[in-house]
Amino acid sequence: MPRNCCRQSGSIQQVSGEPSQSGLGFSHDHCVKFEFPNYQVSGGWGRCAAPRVLYRCSSKDIESYMNQIRLYKIALLAGLIVLNLQAYSLAIEPCEIQVIDAQNQWPVPLVELTTNHQVRFVTDNAGRIAFDLPELMNVETWFSIEGHGYGVKPDGFGNRGVRLTPRPGETLIIEVHRQLPAKRLGRLTGAGIFAESQKLGKELDWKESGVLGSDSVQISQYNGKLFWAWGDTVVPEYPLGIFHMTSATSELNPLKTFEPPVRLEYNYFRDNRGKPRGVAQFPGKGPTWISRYTTLSDKDGKQHLVGAYVKIQPPLTAYESGLCVWNDETEQFDHHTVLWTKSKETTKPLLAHDGHPIFWTDATHKKWLFFGDPFPSLKMPATFESWSNPETWEYLEPQKTVTAADGNKSIDVHRGSIAWNDYRKKWIAVFTQNHGKESELGEIWYVEADHPTGPWDGAIKVVTHNKYTFYNPRLHPELTDADSPILLFEGTYTQQFSGNPEATPRYDYNQILYRLDLNDPVIVQSLQ
Numbered sequence: 001m002p003r004n005c006c007r008q009s010g011s012i013q014q015v016s017g018e019p020s021q022s023g024l025g026f027s028h029d030h031c032v033k034f035e036f037p038n039y040q041v042s043g044g045w046g047r048c049a050a051p052r053v054l055y056r057c058s059s060k061d062i063e064s065y066m067n068q069i070r071l072y073k074i075a076l077l078a079g080l081i082v083l084n085l086q087a088y089s090l091a092i093e094p095c096e097i098q099v100i101d102a103q104n105q106w107p108v109p110l111v112e113l114t115t116n117h118q119v120r121f122v123t124d125n126a127g128r129i130a131f132d133l134p135e136l137m138n139v140e141t142w143f144s145i146e147g148h149g150y151g152v153k154p155d156g157f158g159n160r161g162v163r164l165t166p167r168p169g170e171t172l173i174i175e176v177h178r179q180l181p182a183k184r185l186g187r188l189t190g191a192g193i194f195a196e197s198q199k200l201g202k203e204l205d206w207k208e209s210g211v212l213g214s215d216s217v218q219i220s221q222y223n224g225k226l227f228w229a230w231g232d233t234v235v236p237e238y239p240l241g242i243f244h245m246t247s248a249t250s251e252l253n254p255l256k257t258f259e260p261p262v263r264l265e266y267n268y269f270r271d272n273r274g275k276p277r278g279v280a281q282f283p284g285k286g287p288t289w290i291s292r293y294t295t296l297s298d299k300d301g302k303q304h305l306v307g308a309y310v311k312i313q314p315p316l317t318a319y320e321s322g323l324c325v326w327n328d329e330t331e332q333f334d335h336h337t338v339l340w341t342k343s344k345e346t347t348k349p350l351l352a353h354d355g356h357p358i359f360w361t362d363a364t365h366k367k368w369l370f371f372g373d374p375f376p377s378l379k380m381p382a383t384f385e386s387w388s389n390p391e392t393w394e395y396l397e398p399q400k401t402v403t404a405a406d407g408n409k410s411i412d413v414h415r416g417s418i419a420w421n422d423y424r425k426k427w428i429a430v431f432t433q434n435h436g437k438e439s440e441l442g443e444i445w446y447v448e449a450d451h452p453t454g455p456w457d458g459a460i461k462v463v464t465h466n467k468y469t470f471y472n473p474r475l476h477p478e479l480t481d482a483d484s485p486i487l488l489f490e491g492t493y494t495q496q497f498s499g500n501p502e503a504t505p506r507y508d509y510n511q512i513l514y515r516l517d518l519n520d521p522v523i524v525q526s527l528q
Contacts, residue, residue: 092137094130095166096200099123101150101183102175107260108150109186110493110507111176113143113161122505123196125186126261130199131166140165143174148465149184150176181522182444182462182514186262188490189214189230190510194261203261209268210276212236213509214246216472216492218293218356222305222326225249226478228266229307231289233276234509243287244278245333255479258486262513269331280333284320286313290333292371294357298384306387307333308355318342321349323388339390351378351395356417356474360452374416374431375399376453402431402447405458405526411445418452419477423485423518427452430462430473430489430516441497442470444489446516448527460526462516469498470512485519 099111107127114120115136121129144161145152152174154160164172187193191212194203213234220227227249233242248266255264271277280288290307297303305326310318319342324333340349355373359382362368369387370376375398386392401410416431426448436443442465449456463470473491480486490513495503503509517523 092132092134093168094132094199095137095168096171097121097129097131097164097166097174098171099127099129099147099150099174099176102177104183106183108147108176109184109260110148110504110512111150111174112146112504113174114146115144116142120505121196122507124261124506125193125263126197126203128196128200128202130196132199133166136166138165138167145174145176146466147176148468149179149182149463151179152176180462180464181460181520182516185258185260185488185513185515187493187507188262188264188511188513189266190506191236192506193263195506206263207265209266210235210270210274211246211268213241214492214511215494215509217474217490217511218291218307219474219476219478220293220295220305220357221252221478222295222303223328224252226252226254227293227305227326229279229290229293230511232287235276242276242278244282245280245288245290246276247279248276253479258480258488258515264513279331280309280324282309282311282324282333282335284311286311286319288312289354290324291354291373292357294369296369296382296384296387302384304384306336306384308339309333309335310349318349337388351393354415358418358420358452360420370396370452372398372418372452374413374418374429375456376418396453399454399456402445402456402459404445405460411459414441415471416444416473417475417489419475420452421477421487421518422482424448426450428475428487429456430475432471432473432491433461439465439467439469439498442466442468444470444473444491444514446523458527460523463514465493467498467500468504469494469496471497476513485517487516487518489514489516 097113099108100106101108107123109123109125109127111123111127112120113129115133119133121131123129140163142161142163144159152160152162162174166172189211191208194206197203198206211233214230215233216231218229227247229245229247231245233246235241246268248268250264250266255262268276269279280290282288288309288311290309292308295303295305307324309322309324311320313319320338321340322338323336325336327334340346355371355377358370358372360368360370367382369380369382371378376396377398379394379396380386380392399413401412403410412434414432414434416429418427418429421428427450429447431445431447432441433443433445434441443461444463445459446462447456447459470491470493473489476488476490479488490511492509493504493507493512494509
């Protein structure tokens with residue numbers, strides 16, 4: 001009996017060239033056939049289809065068998081790949097729908113298209129939608145349009161929309177008309193800024209920041225960069241996000257163009273995991289908010305990035321306010337001074353914590369610093385020492401209402417910011433109207449004055465939102481040339497306080513940038 005054979009009773013028969021009974025198996029060449037009434041399989045043995053039959057084969061034959069196994073696996077894998085590719089090829093290729101401004105042919109972000117069965121699409125910063133509904137491909141489809149200041153004329157039944165037939169791989173264009181002077185350039189913060197374009201294979205170089213939502217911007221030029229800060233910040237990993245101010249830097253001229261699609265890349269301050277972090281971890285419970293972000297020089301000429309903080313407890317009630325200074329080494333704000341602590345005697349701070357800075361030089365060439373939201377409520381010499389010493393501060397009574405340019409109504413001022421404008425040779429402001437008609441806190445007005453403290457008069461509406469909030473608008477004179485007619489401003493687009501039951505996907509609780517052309521004939525005529 002051959003070595004390593006099973007030592008059981010049975011006949012042993014030498015065979016040669018006996019064919020395999022299956023498409024894959026031994027050829028049986030040069031094998032020894034063993035027949036047993038009862039047997040076990042041990043190492044080196046191969047079992048054949050015939051009952052109670054074992055073949056002891058040569059290593060050459062086993063190697064041939066293993067090669068056949070490998071070829072079978074490769075063929076099986078190739079088949080699966082082909083099947084997957086066939087399934088992928090059967091997937092619906094999106095139809096690109098692009099929404100553009102009929103006047104200038106620019107893409108329009110934040111335009112909602114809704115089907116008759118309530119599927120809603122929203123254009124990204126490039127004005128694109130990747131339409132991928134299989135049930136409406138190659139089907140004439142009605143899309144209702146909501147553009148927050150952009151739209152189409154109503155039909156005979158008052159419906160505002162368009163009828164399109166989406167087809168895979170095709171591009172459809174919708175022209176909308178702008179209702180007010182300001183042009184929407186796009187979203188600055190949050191995720192999926194080019195999500196629809198990326199579904200279509202475009203804008204693939206855009207990188208996500210790790211931030212989903214950002215509330216109310218602050219900005220100052222410091223150390224050759226722009227320093228940005230935001231309040232409460234939404235992140236992907238949990239409903240409770242960052243509540244101690246997120247911050248970032250950018251180039252001094254971060255926008256390559258003032259036309260959409262806008263792309264502003266921030267360099268966020270991050271933790272050791274690479275995620276955006278808070279930069280104002282002050283003692284005490286609740287969020288820390290910082291405003292009055294500005295840069296001041298001390299008596300030795302050293303620059304300081306400074307701000308005013310407030311500690312918040314539920315439900316959005318301030319219990320402490322003070323001053324803070326940026327620390328270059330730790331890349332955090334350091335606590336500087338407590339100005340007010342809530343008590344029975346002082347339930348509110350003498351001065352509101354919020355606002356934006358402006359610098360003004362008087363007739364004697366003395367430089368002053370004003371803070372306002374929008375109109376100045378605080379004045380001090382423009383030095384770090386004066387900012388640090390409340391004894392040098394002068395409290396102002398800001399203007400509460402502004403008359404509209406048509407003279408027909410008085411506008412209740414909510415919040416905003418002001419700046420000097422070389423093109424108009426005026427102090428200018430943008431602000432949110434309190435208790436607006438189309439939206440409670442979403443109507444933005446532009447107004448001018450000869451002096452930073454006013455009087456402010458002759459306001460014109462420049463932005464509208466349909467039952468949606470757009471608060472805390474911030475002018476950006478630092479982003480354009482001093483004598484440019486282009487005026488940029490951003491604000492927080494949010495469902496809060498709007499009464500709207502539905503939040504806009506991706507856009508909600510984020511910053512949106514607008515452009516106002518001060519040489520626009522409509523603007524010029526309205527301001528005369």
